[in-house]
Amino acid sequence: MTMESAKLPDGPMSGLVASAVEYMVDAGQRNVLFLDIMRKRGDQYREHVAQTAPHVLQYAAELVIDGRKLAEPVNYALVRIVPPEGVEIDKNRRPFVVVDPRAGHGPGIGGFKADSEIGVAMKAGHPCYFIGFLPDPMPGQTIERIARAEAIFIEKVISLHPDADGKPCVIGNCQAGWAVMILASLRPELFGPLIIAGAPLAYWAGVHGKYPMRYSGGLLGGSWLTALTSDLGAGKFDGAWLVQNFENQNPSNTLWTKQYNVYSKVDTEADRYLEFERWWGGHVNLNAEEIQFIVDELFVGNNLAAGKIEMSDGRKVDLRNIRSPIVVFCSEGDNITPPQQALHWIPECYADVDEIRAYGQTIVYTVHQTVGHLGIFVSGGVAKKEHAEFSSNIDLIDILPPGLYEATFEAKGEETASSDLVVGHWVMRCEARTLDDIRAMGGNSPEDERRFATAKRVSEINLTAYQKLVQPWVKAMATPQMAEWAHKMHPLRLQYELFSSENPYMATVKSLAEKAAEERKPVSQDNPFLAFQEQMSKQIVHALDSWRDSQEAMSEALFLGIYGSPALQAAVGIDPKSTPSARREMPPEHRAMLEKRISELRSRIEDGGLREAALRALLYIGSARGMVDERSIEALRQIRDEQGGARMTLPEFKMLVREQFFILLLDQGAALAAIPNMLPDDLNVRREAFRAMRRVLSASEDITGEREKRLRQIAGMFGDAVEEGDRESNVAPFDSKAKAS
Structure with a gap:
């Protein structure tokens, strides 16, 4: 019987032999190709x-x-x-x-x-x-x-x-x-x-x-x-x-x-x-x-x-x-x-x-x-x-x-x-x-x-x-x-x-x-x-x-x-x-510097204008959530861009945020009580600032719970600057576009 006429036996054994032959061919080729990859690596x-x-x-x-x-x-x-x-x-x-x-x-x-x-x-x-x-x-x-x-x-x-x-x-x-x-x-x-x-x-x-x-x-x-x-x-x-x-x-x-x-x-x-x-x-x-x-x-x-x-x-x-x-x-x-x-x-x-x-x-x-x-x-x-x-x-x-x-x-x-x-x-x-x-x-x-x-x-x-x-x-x-x-x-x-x-x-x-x-x-x-x-x-x-x-x-x-x-x-x-x-104790020189800084900040609780007041209010309301969302920061950035004119640099804005944060941390009651006196008399300016605050606060989610309570508190400080509709609907985002999204 010649090789050409030889046939694999029928049944399951033939399938197993075919699989073995297929695998051996593949494995042999893979061995050679793998060694060649090792050669290329070398x-x-x-x-x-x-x-x-x-x-x-x-x-x-x-x-x-x-x-x-x-x-x-x-x-x-x-x-x-x-x-x-x-x-x-x-x-x-x-x-x-x-x-x-x-x-x-x-x-x-x-x-x-x-x-x-x-x-x-x-x-x-x-x-x-x-x-x-x-x-x-x-x-x-x-x-x-x-x-x-x-x-x-x-x-x-x-x-x-x-x-x-x-x-x-x-x-x-x-x-x-x-x-x-x-x-x-x-x-x-x-x-x-x-x-x-x-x-x-x-x-x-x-x-x-x-x-x-x-x-x-x-x-x-x-x-x-x-x-x-x-x-x-x-x-x-x-x-x-x-x-x-x-x-x-x-x-x-x-x-x-x-x-x-x-x-x-x-x-x-x-x-x-x-x-x-x-x-x-x-x-x-x-x-x-x-x-x-x-x-x-x-x-x-x-x-x-x-x-x-x-x-x-x-x-x-x-x-x-x-x-x-x-x-x-x-x-x-x-x-x-x-x-x-x-x-x-x-x-x-x-x-x-x-x-x-x-x-x-x-x-x-x-x-x-x-x-x-x-x-x-x-x-x-x-x-x-x-x-x-x-x-x-x-x-x-x-x-x-x-x-x-x-x-x-x-x-x-x-x-x-x-x-x-x-x-x-x-x-x-x-x-x-x-x-x-x-x-x-x-x-x-x-x-x-x-x-x-x-x-x-x-x-x-x-x-x-x-x-x-x-x-x-x-x-x-x-x-x-x-x-x-x-x-x-x-x-x-x-x-x-x-x-x-x-x-x-x-x-x-x-x-x-x-x-x-x-x-x-x-x-x-x-x-x-x-x-x-x-x-x-x-x-x-x-x-x-x-x-x-x-x-x-x-x-x-x-x-x-x-x-x-x-x-x-x-x-x-x-x-x-x-x-x-x-853990190490705080060095005396840093503690002295800290006490000096605390005294300085206490003396500046009532300093500032609309910008400081609005940022202080934002930090107060936002802290109730215990997190900062990138959408709120992006909304704040867009508001700054829309205002045009001279802008604070990022380092200046960072310093302002930290100053208002520490003032709130030191004496929250006095810091909030000072806000009405920091606001301008122009009702339109105050109203626009309050709306901008709401836009930032509602950028990531509706204003509810403690944040809503604090927003109402701040609204009272802004007085007549808040329109009647705003007083009754503090939960809603500022603009319809944000609400729809």
Whole structure:
């Protein structure tokens, strides 16, 4: 019998054999195509690291300042983002400055896609600038020197936009978030609103059973290992080790899912995978002094929120010195910077919301439910929602009265009231919160605080011992040639190099992949062997996740047991019975300044005219709702535009809002009693002002409940300026158009 005449048996077996043949052909082709994608990844990596200034920005940029040419040179640079065709920039709008994280990867992630922090800011009409860095630090470069350089960069942006309606909005992602906060505490006059995305600020914070990275410093014996790694690198710390820490947090994704996703979707996933890997594989270096500061002062020391970081000139870094609104964006799905680490600096710095107000501070936070660490500043969906709303409503955030707020987002639909006042696809609200809302997310007990304090002290002891006993020998042994060899042999780099075209065996893969692409026969989706493949993948993921969970549980138990030992705590000088308190008292000089300001405001309760009276009334009525809606602010802006003539600048308006807010806070009764005497005699002017107030108040919803009661109270103060119809229908919006919408 010839092969041509051979037939598969009839029945179920023939279908199974056919499915097996179909799957084997598809799997063979996918194997070859997957290996070719790995080859392209390796070649892409080699091309990327060979560049002088590698980055992943998707936008053209013009160099403004090269940090290497400053009096204190750094490897950072300020560039202006060139708007793509079709995007119009309003030069009078405040500029945005995106600072990228130097946490092992190269720069550009803030402008990685069209739907990115930079992209949505430009779509909102803002000029955009970017602060990035080169792969290798300058000799003698420190975190403090970088801060001074970034201050020069921001000063330059301010000088380029003298007519802007506010100081620059600065976005700090991840590591750049805490760096921006340090600079803003030292140079508060340079900043408009700050957007801090996925940035750890309270490094010990967390809850049991989650976020094991915070235990790493203690389990490794502290920062001596950081010093050893830098010494073996001849004074440089390889950022690939930081990336390795990220990889270790999710072994199922690192070892399986990321590659399997490409293998299983080899016909569609190559471009997306290679795009991300271009950034993920672009590792950078830090000076030994830089990484030692980061580990000692921040991750192990937790000194930022405690106000214990001191600059070379003796100034303390105190986050309470920041005067710009702070927007904190974090996620429940982020196991690198969980909400506790992003937000618990607030209760560490302030006793309550009144103290936040006493410092004139406005803090807005939002907590995403699922997105991971990188997704906070990489995800297109997040960029089109949260970051787009922050960009569109940055002026709303800037003029919010001092306090603590949570930003919430509601999708705009046909039923949305006053939808014409909504700038984007979401309605943003800032709802008043208290510190109890943050504490409710969970945090450390006093016992946990003692454990971390003990780990900090052990780290200091071990580092001192290493520096005195071992470091001189390591430095003498570690030559630049040895450091370069170790750099090249890092496992994360080898995985790119080994699969690049430099490997002669990969030439065969390239030719086979070309043939496989020509003869490609994807398997049908109902193939039983494909279903078995997917099931096997899920089992592998489950096994790796289970292994990770067991390792994390063991790590937590070890940390809690070792550093919870009363004997160890007493040995390193920690009182086992103490109740640590991280919160600081208000400095006497600030309290004296505050009392002086209170006296000044009390003396000005009766000062002002129609503008001050109307704004005071708006704040009084609006505070009953406990939130600020972007539609109300847009309505107020439109009213200001309609009035024409000389207008207050945004900073002037912000100061007026704060002054009237604090006057109401100090003595509400006297503040309201003064309103009638502040109004002009012209009834038409008073009537028009009252109608404008109602238009703002009704922009987002009908005026009901306590707001209606307060509006009637204010109407009585305006007296004859309110028409009879207005007195009887305070619930209705001002104009029919708003009511209909």
